[in-house]
Amino acid sequence: MPIATVITQAGVLAALLVCSAGQTAFAQGDAAPSPVNAAAVWRAASRLGYAPTPASVQAAEAAPRVWALQQIDAAYAASRRPPAIPAELAGINAPLGDIVRGFHAEREARKNRREDAGPDAKPGAAMHDANAGPEKFSREMAQNAAAWRLMACSDPTLENPLLARMTEFWFNHLNVFVGKGSVRPFVGHYGANVIRANALGRFEDLLLASARHPAMLFYLDQAQSNNRGINENYARELMELHTMGVNSGYTQKDVHELARILTGWTVNLKGGEGFRFAERLHDRESKVLLGRTFGGEGIAEGEEAIRYLARRPETARRVSTRLASFFVADKPSPALVERLATTFTATQGDIRLVMRKLVESPEFWLPGNQLFKTPLDFACSALTAAGGVKERRDIVQTLGFLAQAGQPMHGWQTPDGYKTDAGTWLAPEALTRRADYAMALAQRTPEPSYLDAFFSIATRERIAREPVQLRTGLRLASPDFMRK
Numbered sequence: 001m002p003i004a005t006v007i008t009q010a011g012v013l014a015a016l017l018v019c020s021a022g023q024t025a026f027a028q029g030d031a032a033p034s035p036v037n038a039a040a041v042w043r044a045a046s047r048l049g050y051a052p053t054p055a056s057v058q059a060a061e062a063a064p065r066v067w068a069l070q071q072i073d074a075a076y077a078a079s080r081r082p083p084a085i086p087a088e089l090a091g092i093n094a095p096l097g098d099i100v101r102g103f104h105a106e107r108e109a110r111k112n113r114r115e116d117a118g119p120d121a122k123p124g125a126a127m128h129d130a131n132a133g134p135e136k137f138s139r140e141m142a143q144n145a146a147a148w149r150l151m152a153c154s155d156p157t158l159e160n161p162l163l164a165r166m167t168e169f170w171f172n173h174l175n176v177f178v179g180k181g182s183v184r185p186f187v188g189h190y191g192a193n194v195i196r197a198n199a200l201g202r203f204e205d206l207l208l209a210s211a212r213h214p215a216m217l218f219y220l221d222q223a224q225s226n227n228r229g230i231n232e233n234y235a236r237e238l239m240e241l242h243t244m245g246v247n248s249g250y251t252q253k254d255v256h257e258l259a260r261i262l263t264g265w266t267v268n269l270k271g272g273e274g275f276r277f278a279e280r281l282h283d284r285e286s287k288v289l290l291g292r293t294f295g296g297e298g299i300a301e302g303e304e305a306i307r308y309l310a311r312r313p314e315t316a317r318r319v320s321t322r323l324a325s326f327f328v329a330d331k332p333s334p335a336l337v338e339r340l341a342t343t344f345t346a347t348q349g350d351i352r353l354v355m356r357k358l359v360e361s362p363e364f365w366l367p368g369n370q371l372f373k374t375p376l377d378f379a380c381s382a383l384t385a386a387g388g389v390k391e392r393r394d395i396v397q398t399l400g401f402l403a404q405a406g407q408p409m410h411g412w413q414t415p416d417g418y419k420t421d422a423g424t425w426l427a428p429e430a431l432t433r434r435a436d437y438a439m440a441l442a443q444r445t446p447e448p449s450y451l452d453a454f455f456s457i458a459t460r461e462r463i464a465r466e467p468v469q470l471r472t473g474l475r476l477a478s479p480d481f482m483r484k
Contacts, residue, residue, distance in 0.1 A: 040064035040365060042454045044071075046484035047327055047371065048359070049161025050153055051381035054450050056161075068359050075162035076200040076352050083192050084158050086151065089144040092188025096274035099141070100214065103185045104269040106137040138184040145178075145188030146409040147395045153376075154383035161384075166199035166351075167191060168376065169326050172417035173319075174210045174242060178410035182218035186274075187410050190215035203319060203349030204310035207242060211306055212275040214267045220415065223266045225259060226281035235259035237415045239309065248314035250290060257287040261294050262302045277302075316344040320354065327358055329369035330421040336363045371484050372422035375405035378434055381484075382476045386445040394441070401437040405430060435477040442473030455480040 041060045045052035048071045052060075060067035085093050113135070152159035153168070171191055178187050194213050198206035210216050216234070217223040225231035235258040240246045264282030267274060277299040286295035292308065294301040309315060320340035324332030336358075343357045344350075363369055373381060379398050389395055402408050406425075412418050419425075447468075452460055455478060463474045475481060 037061055037064045038454055039367065043365065043484070044068040045161075046381065047165075047364075048072075049156070049165060049384070050377065051384040051481075052451075052454070053156060053384060055156070057450060057453075065359075065365070069356060071160075071162045072200070072352060072355050072359065075160045075166060078160035078163045079166075079197060079200050083148075083152070083196060085148055085192070089148050089151075089188075092141055092145050092148060093192050094189075096189060096193075096214075097272040099185055099189055100267070100269055100274050101272045102134070102137050102141075103182075104272075105134045106185070107269070109134045138181065141185040142178050142187055142410070145191060146399055147389075148188060149191065149409060150380070150383065150395055150398055151389045153380035154386075155388035156384075158388070163196065163199060164380075166355075167196045169323070170195045170199050170206060172412075172420075173322060174206070174216070175412055175415050175417040176215045176219040176410070177413050177415075179413060180219055183215050186213065186215040186218070189213075200352040200355065201350075203315075203344070203351055204307045206351075207238075207310050208303060208306050210242075211238070211262075211265070211302075214274045217265065217267050217275065222262060225263055226266070226278070227263050227283040228281070230256070230259050230263060230283075232256060232259040235262060238306070241415055241417075243309040243318070244312055244314040245318040248312075248318070254289055257289045257294075258305060260285075260287050261289065261305045264299070265302060310349055311345075313341070313345060316341040316349070319349075320344055323354065323358060324363075326420055327371075328361075328363050329371065330423070332369075333363055336361055370422075372426050373482055373484055374418065374420055374425055375402055375407040375430070375434070376409070376418075377484070378482065379437070381481070382438055382441055385448045385451060385476060385481075386441055390444070397437070397440060401433065405433050431482075434482070435473075438476035439470070439473035442470075442476060445472050447472050448475060451475050451481070 038061070041052060041057060041064045044060060044064050044067060045056050048068055049056070083093060091099075149167075153161075153164040174195065176183050176187060176190060178184050190210075190213050194206070194209040194215075198209055211222075211234075214223070220234035220237055221231045222234035225234070232255055236255045239248075239250050239255060239258065244250060260283045264278045264280075266276055266278050266281065268276040268278075279298060282298060284296055284298075286293060287301075288294075289305055289308070290312075294305055297304070317337065320337050321332065324336050324340060328336065339361065340354055340357055343354050347353045358364055379402060383389060383394065383398065386394075399409055403411070407418055452463075452475070455463075455475075459478045459480050463471050463478065466474055
């Protein structure tokens with residue numbers, strides 16, 4: 001039977017399996033014979049990473065809660081080290097000045113090509129050879145950044161699983177959109193040196209690193225904001241999404257004052273500077289933000305304003321709510337959020353300690369607190385079960401699946417980031433796409449039979465009735481594998 005036929009038929013079969021068993025499985029499924037602490041191991045490995053591996057199962061099964069807390073310290077230690085990026089993708093982590101100069105050279109090459117084409121050239125004619133020379137710089141950088149994200153999330157020998165998970169969370173919280181041309185060459189560096197490096201540190205340090213990076217400066221137009229023409233985009237999202245939240249009591253006047261405080265924060269492409277504070281473009285007059293006066297301090301007032309927002313109690317609650325929604329339940333209990341917020345405030349936003357409080361909470365381990373995998377979550381977990389990215393086809397196929405599933409890598413246009421709740425992603429058509437992806441990936445994946453210990457009796461029996469060549473794909477497409 002042709003592979004395409006097998007994939008299509010198995011995809012339909014797996015979708016039927018998901019749709020018929022989904023409600024029972026997501027509500028806990030049937031009691032099944034499993035190793036000691038299997039449910040806790042699955043929860044810890046699937047939420048503080050993407051999926052259990054034979055090695056993580058062996059390490060965690062005796063004391064999963066102890067193991068889970070150890071992952072926080074291990075992830076923090078990993079974040080202090082440079083990322084392990086394969087040599088063919090290493091350009092995304094080049095010194096920022098090199099990337100800035102490469103992007104400037106690309107812009108100059110495109111400009112020269114347009115000028116050489118002349119005013120009578122047809123639209124697009126000047127770009128006919130844009131896949132050659134410096135003009136492909138941004139495209140390659142964006143592609144390599146996406147490839148690294150997939151490799152990092154699916155290979156524990158390349159990246160600590162919880163650090164990959166925290167990188168996903170904070171990238172979504174401080175989202176930038178690769179479809180905006182000036183962001184494209186910087187997205188990998190942003191992920192590695194802003195998000196990953198600060199993922200378990202202090203929130204205000206993460207926020208400041210984001211504010212100074214060209215990916216964010218270009219994405220929300222802060223690079224164009226100055227005392228001759230203020231752009232409020234970044235200031236608004238900094239308050240509405242990154243820190244306090246939309247209903248936290250700030251006003252449009254506060255947004256304007258924050259934008260004035262941040263005037264002069266820009267990028268100097270010609271000079272090879274990813275961030276530059278241009279004193280001459282800064283508004284030096286007094287400003288009042290949330291009742292506090294700023295002014296006459298140059299770059300320092302912007303840094304202090306960002307730290308001030310990061311330390312606000314409204315920010316503590318917003319960040320705590322998002323962490324609890326991502327790691328515990330779509331609608332976390334107010335009591336859990338309050339405990340996390342209290343820790344956030346008491347530690348000046350120490351993310352590592354907030355995560356310890358989260359993992360120590362009874363809510364994290366409560367069986368009723370279910371989570372459904374997003375497309376990216378599902379893809380990374382399937383790749384993990386398959387042993388990680390082994391060839392370029394894995395990357396191309398996975399990026400194609402993500403685009404079709406509605407979660408293209410680095411592809412959310414607005415700064416609010418992708419939603420992560422089950423209501424957004426749990427739909428029959430979406431499940432069919434997942435099943436088709438699982439069956440295609442399974443064609444070159446050794447059978448991950450260790451997963452059976454975590455599946456319900458109904459799922460195991462259903463899979464056992466199918467031909468051997470279909471079982472790997474059916475495991476990855478099963479309702480049990482969709483939850484975490």
